[in-house]
Structures are given as structure tokens and as C-alpha cells.
Amino acid sequence: xxxxxxxxxxxxxxxxxxxxxxxxxxxxxxxxxxxxxxxxxxxxxxxxxxxxxxxxxxxxxxxxxxxxxxxxxxxxxxxxxxxxxxxxxxxxxxxxxxxxxxxxxxxxxxxxxxxxxxxxxxxxxxxxxxxxxxxxxxxxxxxxxxxxxxxxxxxxxxxxxxxxxxxxxxxxxxxxxxxxxxxxxxxxxxxxxxxxxxxxxxxxxxxxxxxxxxxxxxxxxxxxxxxxxxxxxxxxxxxxxxxxxxxxxxxxxxxxxxxxxxxxxxxxxxxxxxxxxxxxxxxxxxxxxxxxxxxxxxxxxxxxxxxxxxxxxxxxxxxxxxxxxxxxxxxxxxxxxxxxxxxxxxxxxxxxxxxxxxxxxxxx
Numbered sequence: 001x002x003x004x005x006x007x008x009x010x011x012x013x014x015x016x017x018x019x020x021x022x023x024x025x026x027x028x029x030x031x032x033x034x035x036x037x038x039x040x041x042x043x044x045x046x047x048x049x050x051x052x053x054x055x056x057x058x059x060x061x062x063x064x065x066x067x068x069x070x071x072x073x074x075x076x077x078x079x080x081x082x083x084x085x086x087x088x089x090x091x092x093x094x095x096x097x098x099x100x101x102x103x104x105x106x107x108x109x110x111x112x113x114x115x116x117x118x119x120x121x122x123x124x125x126x127x128x129x130x131x132x133x134x135x136x137x138x139x140x141x142x143x144x145x146x147x148x149x150x151x152x153x154x155x156x157x158x159x160x161x162x163x164x165x166x167x168x169x170x171x172x173x174x175x176x177x178x179x180x181x182x183x184x185x186x187x188x189x190x191x192x193x194x195x196x197x198x199x200x201x202x203x204x205x206x207x208x209x210x211x212x213x214x215x216x217x218x219x220x221x222x223x224x225x226x227x228x229x230x231x232x233x234x235x236x237x238x239x240x241x242x243x244x245x246x247x248x249x250x251x252x253x254x255x256x257x258x259x260x261x262x263x264x265x266x267x268x269x270x271x272x273x274x275x276x277x278x279x280x281x282x283x284x285x286x287x288x289x290x291x292x293x294x295x296x297x298x299x300x301x302x303x304x305x306x307x308x309x310x311x312x313x314x315x316x317x318x319x320x321x322x323x324x325x326x327x328x329x330x331x332x333x334x335x336x337x338x339x340x341x342x343x344x345x346x347x348x349x350x351x352x353x354x355x356x357x358x359x360x361x362x363x364x
Contacts, residue, residue, distance in 0.1 A: 009211060010152065011177040011184055017207035018187035023194070027056060029186070034108035034133035035066050038096075038115075041125050042089050049193070055084050066106060070097040078262055078338030085341065091261055092120025112138045131185045139172035140185055141165070144192025150224035151196060154213030158225045233303040239265035239343075240279055241293070241309050241350065245316040247328040248347060249283070250337070258300070259340040263327060268310065275310040283321045285314040293350075298342045309346045 023029070026049065028040035039059060043052045059080050063069040069077070074094050081090035096118040100108055109115045110133075116126035124145075127138035146159040149168055157164035177184050195202045203215050214220045242249040242265075250263040272278040276287035293309040321328070329337060331351045334344070 010175050010208070013207040013211070014187045014191060015177070015180060015183055018183060018190060021194075021205075022187055022190045027053060032133050034110075034129055036060065037132045038108070038121075038129050039093070041128050042093055042120065043084065045089060045125070046086055047084060051084070055080070066097050066100055066108065069094065070101045074261060075338060079336055080338075082262070082338045082344070083341055087260060087262060087340075088256075089120060091255070095119040096121065108133070110134045110136070112136055128185060131181050135181060137176055137178075137181050139169065139176055140188065141168055141172050142189070144196075145172065145188045147198065147224050148188060148192045148196045148208075151201075151214035151220060152208045152212050154217065154219070154223070156223075156225060158227055160227060234306065235303055236306045236308070238268040238270075238275065238308045238310055239346075240268050240275055241265055241311040241346065242279055242283070242285065242314060243311060243350075244285070244314045244328070247330055248334070248350075249321060250327050250329055250339075250343075252325045252327075262338045262340050262343075263329075264340055264343050265309065265346065276312050279312045279314065283326075285321070288313045288315060293346070296342055296346060305342075307342055307346075311350070 026040075028036055031037065040052070040056060043056055043059075062076070062080055063072060072094070074091065077090050077094045078087065081087060084090075099118055100106060109118070110130065112123075112126040112130035115121055115129050116123055118126075121129075124140045124142050127136070127140045128142075130136035130138050131140070146168055149155060149171055150159060153171060155164065155168060155171070159165060159168060191206070191208075195206045196208075201220060203209055203212070203220060206212065206215075209215055212220075214223045240249075249266065251266045253259045253262050253264050255261050266279075266282070268275045268278055276290040279285055280287055289312075291311045293311055296307045296309065298305045298307060331347070334347055334351075339347070
């Protein structure tokens with residue numbers, strides 16, 4: 001291992017760089033409130049800063065503290081999260097808020113080990129919260145930090161492999177400075193997000209240029225090693241866009257799995273060839289006609305989904321379906337509902353014409 005792990009050169013360079021070039025005006029930086037820091041860390045998982053900022057502001061306007069989030073209906077939480085993706089984050093955020101109220105008397109845990117016991121919070125996220133909010137000397141290892149360490153110290157292998165990750169954790173802990181831990185943690189994140197990026201890193205402006213093993217050995221493009229390639233599965237689904245009297249029928253997804261807890265379009269079973277007949281049998285509605293709309297492709301982390309929307313216009317019949325798992329919503333009500341992004345796209349396109357009559361194919 002490079003002797004920079006012993007003499008503090010890595011931390012010294014990083015903190016000095018951050019003082020002049022780091023990000024200092026992000027909305028969650030001017031606080032030691034663990035609730036706000038925790039919210040930002042969860043939102044920033046798998047999501048770019050520019051995307052998170054407006055969601056963060058809207059979320060805090062509606063749920064300014066742990067108590068308000070804990071007491072809120074999960075539908076309200078998911079509605080504010082709609083479009084941000086990875087909806088398990090929102091469900092776990094809600095559960096964690098309730099756990100802090102119930103198990104900790106509303107006081108956010110101060111130690112990383114305790115924070116990591118809350119739903120949806122892993123080791124690295126817990127350490128970041130503890131460092132920023134309470135000054136705990138704890139290492140983080142998010143995607144940005146993994147990339148920085150792999151390049152600076154020439155760490156081979158895919159960082160997601162257990163042995164490589166364990167080596168990175170040991171290195172991250174060995175590099176921790178004795179003081180200024182919050183600044184150091186933020187500097188690691190900033191370096192990976194702004195200079196030591198995955199593509200086209202700005203090595204000429206990097207504070208680690210003189211000690212970076214990857215730069216010295218001309219291996220910047222190779223490190224960190226890419227995830228071993230696997231074929232991306234392609235899945236298919238048909239969804240029923242059931243329309244009656246200017247309203248659309250939405251069905252709540254199961255609490256776990258894809259789009260867990262969100263309102264979505266009912267999925268037509270694979271073995272049902274006639275979507276209109278299935279709607280009649282499943283919901284007791286009277287179809288007036290069915291139209292197959294344009295295909296929509298949506299990429300998830302581990303697979304791709306091809307969605308075929310089938311519009312089924314039905315007689316109103318007092319909107320016969322009405323229970324906790326199904327809701328008839330107007331276009332105006334869709335705006336504030338918690339919907340998966342593909343469903344919102346389908347309904348947005350549908351809204352370009354009157355809902356009372358069948359439309360042609362959707363164009364995406």
C-alpha cells in the first residue's frame with residue numbers, strides 16, 4: 001500500500017483542495033440537522049445533485065421534520081417522490097422516521113452503528129450522516145469514493161466484489177484524518193463528482209495527480225474495473241388504461257417489488273389475449289372499445305421493460321370499482337399522485353386529447 005495512507009498526504013491534499021474548489025453552497029450543507037442531512041443522503045443515492053435539489057426543497061416544505069414525515073400517509077410521501085425513482089428509498093425513509101419516533105423518542109441516533117440499524121440506511125450512508133451531523137470519525141464508501149480510491153491507490157478488481165470492497169473499506173478507514181472529518185468526507189464526494197469522474201476525468205486539475213497510481217501508470221480509464229458484463233433481461237408487460245367519463249382507473253402496487261406502493265395501471269395477465277374481456281371479468285365493467293397504444297421502453301437497474309398500453313373505454317356505471325387498492329382519478333388529480341415515471345408518461349400523452357373517446361397510437 002502507498003505510504004500516503006500513513007503520512008496523511010491524501011487527506012491533507014484533499015482538504016486543501018476542497019477549501020478552494022469544493023462545493024460549499026448545496027442546500028443541505030449549511031445545517032447540522034440530522035433529519036435534513038439524512039434526507040439529502042437518501043435522495044442522492046443513485047441520483048444526480050441537480051435532480052435532487054428541487055425534490056429536496058419540495059419534500060422539506062411538506063415534511064419539515066421527523067415528526068411530520070412520520071405522521072404522514074405513505075401516499076403523500078410517494079407522491080412527493082414521484083419521478084425521483086428507486087421508490088424503496090421513500091418507503092424506507094417513511095419507516096425509518098417512524099422508527100426514530102417510536103424507538104428513540106424522536107431523537108435521531110448519533111452513532112453510525114445505530115443509524116445503520118434504521119430501514120434503508122447502509123454502512124456508508126450511516127457514516128456520512130454521523131460525520132456531517134455529529135462529527136463522528138467514520139469512513140464512507142459510496143460510488144464516488146470507490147472510484148477515487150481505486151485510481152489513487154491502484155486498486156484492481158470490480159469494487160462490488162466482496163474482497164475488493166473489504167480492501168477499500170480498510171483503506172478508507174486508514175485514510176481518515178484526526179480532525180475536520182465532515183470537510184474530509186464532503187471533499188471525497190466532491191472530488192469524485194466533479195474531477196475524478198467516470199468518464200473524461202480532469203486529471204490535470206486533480207489534487208491527487210502527483211500521487212495517483214492510475215495516472216502514473218496510465219490506467220485511469222481502466223480503474224475502477226467495470227462490473228462483469230451480463231446479458232440484460234428483456235421483460236414485457238401489458239397495462240390497461242381503463243377510461244370512464246374522463247377518469248382513469250389506477251391500481252396500487254404491492255408494497256415490495258417494482259414501484260412498490262405506487263399507483264399504477266393494472267397489468268393484464270400474460271395468458272389473457274383479450275384485454276377488454278379481462279377488464280370486464282376482473283372489474284365488472286362494461287367495455288366500449290379497446291385501442292392498443294404505442295410501446296414504451298423503460299430501463300431498470302437490472303432489466304429492461306417493454307410496456308404495451310391498451311386503452312379500454314368503459315361505461316361509467318358509477319365507477320363500480322372503489323376500494324383501498326383502486327382509485328379513479330381525473331387528469332387534474334394525477335398531478336399530485338404517486339405514479340411511476342412510465343405510467344405518468346403514458347397518461348400525459350393520453351391527456352393531449354379528450355379522455356372520453358378512444359385515441360390513436362401514442363407517440364413518444
